[in-house]
Structure formats: structure tokens, C-alpha cells
Amino acid sequence: AAGVIQSPRHLIKEKRETATLKCYPIPRHDTVYWYQQGPGQDPQFLISFYEKMQSDKGSIPDRFSAQQFSDYHSELNMSSLELGDSALYFCASSWAGGEIETQYFGPGTRLLVL
Amino acid sequence: AQSVTQLGSHVSVSEGALVLLRCNYSSSVPPYLFWYVQYPNQGLQLLLKYTTGATLVKGINGFEAEFKKSETSFHLTKPSAHMSDAAEYFCAANTGGFKTIFGAGTRLFVKA
Numbered sequence: 001a002a003g004v005i006q007s008p009r010h011l012i013k014e015k016r017e018t019a020t021l022k023c024y025p026i027p028r029h030d031t032v033y034w035y036q037q038g039p040g041q042d043p044q045f046l047i048s049f050y051e052k053m054q055s056d057k058g059s060i061p062d063r064f065s066a067q068q069f070s071d072y073h074s075e076l077n078m079s080s081l082e083l084g085d086s087a088l089y090f091c092a093s094s095w096a097g098g099e100i101e102t103q104y105f106g107p108g109t110r111l112l113v114l
Numbered sequence: 115a116q117s118v119t120q121l122g123s124h125v126s127v128s129e130g131a132l133v134l135l136r137c138n139y140s141s142s143v144p145p146y147l148f149w150y151v152q153y154p155n156q157g158l159q160l161l162l163k164y165t166t167g168a169t170l171v172k173g174i175n176g177f178e179a180e181f182k183k184s185e186t187s188f189h190l191t192k193p194s195a196h197m198s199d200a201a202e203y204f205c206a207a208n209t210g211g212f213k214t215i216f217g218a219g220t221r222l223f224v225k226a
Contacts, residue, residue: 004157031212042204042216043158056212090157099165101146101208105158 002027004106006091012112013081021076021109025093031055032074033103034066035090043090049074050096081113116141118207120217128225133177133192135220137205140186145207147188148214149179152202161203164188175199200224 005024013019025032031050035043036059045058049068060066063081068074072093078085088110092103121136139145146165150158162173169181175198179190188205205217 033212033214042218045213045215048212050212058213092158099146101165101210101214102148102160102163103214104160105150107157110155 004091004093004104006089006106006109008109009107010110010112012114014114015081015083017081017113019078019081019111021078021089021091021111023074023076023091023093023106025072025074025091026095026104029093029095029104030072031094031096032068032072033092033094034060034074034076035092037088037090037108039087046076078111083113086111086113116145116207116209116215118205118215118217120203120205120220122220123218124221124223126223126225127195129197130194133190133195133199133222135190135203135205135222137179137188137190137217138186139188139205139207141207141209143209144183145209147179147181148206148208149173149177149188149190150204150206150216151175152204152219154201158204161190195222195224197224197226 033048034046037043046060048056052068066076088108090108092105117140119138148163149161164181172178208214
């Protein structure tokens with residue numbers, strides 16, 4: 001079965017640079033979530049989108065923004081990167097017409113800020 | 115406020131022994147409950163979930179969990195540990211909607 005796709009899988013940036021992470025949800029899933037997982041930490045919810053509208057917001061820094069497009073894929077834009085932004089970024093998707101609470105995760109993008 | 119507590123950041127068992135990973139939740143309404151497993155450098159994989167109905171739920175890889183409302187618990191068990199079970203396990207809760215809250219995770223070590 002198709003899973004959540006994230007790209008790139010690994011990304012190295014320098015401080016103050018920008019990064020864009022992409023997420024392609026499972027086909028027919030209309031809701032996308034972004035999480036940040038620091039080393040040895042649990043995933044922290046950043047933001048979610050349902051039908052291209054922001055549905056919930058967590059601990060997302062103002063330097064980050066995200067959107068969901070008409071094909072339901074989502075992009076997380078990160079600007080003025082800081083060393084502390086180094087983490088694993090997960091995207092998850094779910095289907096509001098089914099069990100929206102069940103989220104399926106992608107493999108993650110590992111971001112390293114130097 | 116909703117919260118998820120996993121007792122024990124590290125659990126070590128011998129191969130073939132019982133696996134018990136503890137999870138308690140705090141919620142004003144009965145939540146949906148999940149267990150995810152994360153292998154090194156990989157994403158979170160859904161092991162099992164409780165939404166409604168039968169309180170004992172079975173998941174993949176021989177794992178199961180029981181929802182006990184009176185104890186606000188959702189402990190994960192497996193009768194016999196295998197070396198391949200070594201991973202990080204996350205308990206999570208959702209009270210219906212877009213936000214899922216994760217526990218801090220429990221790293222399972224399996225000794226030969």
C-alpha cells in the first residue's frame with residue numbers, strides 16, 4: 001500500500017539559510033500534519049491542514065510556515081535557520097472521511113543545520 | 115488538558131520474555147489511543163489503536179494493548195520478545211480532531 005512520502009530524506013543547511021520540506025500524503029488522505037522530533041525527544045506537533053486550510057497549530061516558530069496544495073501535498077518552509085532547528089521532521093496524513101484521529105507517518109526528513 | 119505518560123524511558127527484557135510497556139493518559143473525555151514503533155532513523159509505524167468497542171486490541175508483530183478506563187491506562191504487551199522488537203515505542207492519544215499528543219517514548223532493549 002502507498003505510504004506517506006517525504007522529500008528530501010536528508011538536508012544540510014547553514015545558519016540563516018532557508019529550507020523547504022515536502023510531504024505527499026497517502027492517496028485520498030485530506031489532512032496533513034507536521035511534527036518535529038529532536039534527538040531523544042518525542043514528536044512535537046507543529047501544524048496541520050485539512051482541505052488546504054490550517055486546522056490546528058502547535059509549537060511552530062514564526063520563522064516557519066506551511067501550506068497544503070490542491071493535490072493535498074504540503075510544504076513546510078523554514079527560514080532563518082538556527083542550530084536548534086536540527087531535527088527529524090515528520091509528516092503524517094489521515095482521512096477526515098474515515099478515522100481522522102489515525103495518523104500515518106512518513107519516513108521523515110532529517111535536517112542538519114551547521 | 116490532555117497528556118500521555120509513559121512509565122520508564124528504557125525497558126530491558128531478555129529474548130523470549132514478556133514485554134510490558136506502560137502508558138497512562140489524562141483526558142477529560144475518553145480518547146482514541148495509539149501505540150507507534152520507531153526503528154532507528156525511520157518514521158513512526160502504527161502498531162495498534164483503540165477507538166471504540168473491544169478494549170483488548172491486537173496489533174502487528176504480536177503486540178496487543180488493553181484499554182482500561184478505570185485505570186486510564188493503555189499498556190502494550192507481547193508474550194515473547196524478539197530481537198527485532200528493539201526500538202522506541204510511543205503511546206499517543208487523540209480526543210477527536212486534529213491534534214495527537216505523544217508520550218515521551220520508551221526505548222525497548224532485547225537481550226540475547
